[in-house]
Amino acid sequence: MTDLRLVVVGAQGRMGRALITAISEQQGVCVAGAVEREGAECIGMDAGTLAGLQPLDIPVTSDLDAALDTADGVIDFTAPQASLAFSRITAAKSKIHIIGTTGFTPEEEAELKGIAESGATMVRSGNMSLGVNLLSKLIEQATKALDADFDIEILEMHHKHKVDAPSGTALLLGEAAAQGRGIDLHANAVMSREGMTGARERGSIGFATLRGGSVIGEHSVILAGEGERIELTHKAQDRSIFARGAVKAASWAKDKPVGYYSMMDVLGLN
Ligand SMILES: NC(=O)C1=CN([C@@H]2O[C@H](COP(=O)(O)OP(=O)(O)OC[C@H]3O[C@@H](n4cnc5c(N)ncnc54)[C@H](OP(=O)(O)O)[C@@H]3O)[C@@H](O)[C@H]2O)C=CC1
Numbered sequence: 001m002t003d004l005r006l007v008v009v010g011a012q013g014r015m016g017r018a019l020i021t022a023i024s025e026q027q028g029v030c031v032a033g034a035v036e037r038e039g040a041e042c043i044g045m046d047a048g049t050l051a052g053l054q055p056l057d058i059p060v061t062s063d064l065d066a067a068l069d070t071a072d073g074v075i076d077f078t079a080p081q082a083s084l085a086f087s088r089i090t091a092a093k094s095k096i097h098i099i100g101t102t103g104f105t106p107e108e109e110a111e112l113k114g115i116a117e118s119g120a121t122m123v124r125s126g127n128m129s130l131g132v133n134l135l136s137k138l139i140e141q142a143t144k145a146l147d148a149d150f151d152i153e154i155l156e157m158h159h160k161h162k163v164d165a166p167s168g169t170a171l172l173l174g175e176a177a178a179q180g181r182g183i184d185l186h187a188n189a190v191m192s193r194e195g196m197t198g199a200r201e202r203g204s205i206g207f208a209t210l211r212g213g214s215v216i217g218e219h220s221v222i223l224a225g226e227g228e229r230i231e232l233t234h235k236a237q238d239r240s241i242f243a244r245g246a247v248k249a250a251s252w253a254k255d256k257p258v259g260y261y262s263m264m265d266v267l268g269l270n
């Protein structure tokens with residue numbers, strides 16, 4: 001069987017380089033293209049060299065449209081507006097589009113879903129790791145079993161370069177907690193606290209964000225009751241967990257109909 005041919009967009013980024021490495025290491029897939037923004041200093045450079053590997057004979061370009069002519073799909077960990085622009089291309093060409101980008105507004109998310117349904121086979125998740133997706137299932141079970149006497153608080157820490165908050169993972173875990181409790185996340189979320197906030201509202205879901213250093217990604221969901229506290233935590237130690245998850249999603253998507261899927265679909269956890 002021929003390899004699944006994948007283009008990495010945002011090739012120069014932290015995740016772009018981890019993706020080139022993960023695709024190169026895995027059987028059944030290959031790097032078919034590497035795309036960066038027009039004018040980026042890495043345009044023309046070899047994708048393998050960019051990722052710190054042996055040369056792959058794939059030069060970085062700024063033209064996703066052309067790169068996709070000889071590829072099956074795209075893996076995209078970039079920025080919300082870039083992912084939206086790329087999705088119009090993947091949908092027009094009926095390709096696989098795996099999106100790890102976070103920080104979409106609810107309106108942008110709805111737009112992305114509509115574009116996917118018009119032609120792409122899209123998998124999008126705020127976290128592509130097996131561990132976080134399994135954790136979200138455990139959180140759903142825990143919040144289903146415990147009533148609102150247990151306060152739900154979600155704490156996350158990431159590296160100093162991260163530009164969106166709360167993280168995509170924190171929101172994903174918040175959705176799982178809300179789902180377990182049978183409530184709407186957005187109606188019950190408290191995204192930050194400052195000053196005379198008043199006492200905590202029963203049934204709300206609180207978020208707290210820390211940023212610093214090189215932390216790859218750490219998330220805790222705390223269920224705080226009277227006299228006891230449960231903490232469910234995931235700590236990412238290497239970006240390869242996200243990259244391997246994204247490659248798995250692309251392989252899974254290969255024979256799936258056009259549509260908008262999540263990592264829970266890929267992992268059979270839905
Ligand atoms: N779902 C998951 O499992 C994970 C998600 N993420 C998410 O992935 C995204 C990227 O993270 P990270 O790699 O750390 O960020 P980086 O800033 O290191 O990388 C993003 C890359 O995308 C490029 N880019 C942005 N806009 C465009 C464009 N229009 N055309 C081409 N390239 C573009 C950037 O180029 P430039 O620098 O020129 O802007 C940069 O090279 C974030 O949203 C992050 O939250 C990260 C890890 C795991």
Ligand SMILES: O=C(O)C1=N[C@H](C(=O)O)C[C@H](O)C1
Nearest residue numbers: 102126162167168169216217
């Ligand atoms: O920006 C990052 O680095 C990460 N972003 C994702 C998120 O927003 O949750 C996933 C991971 O935690 C790393």
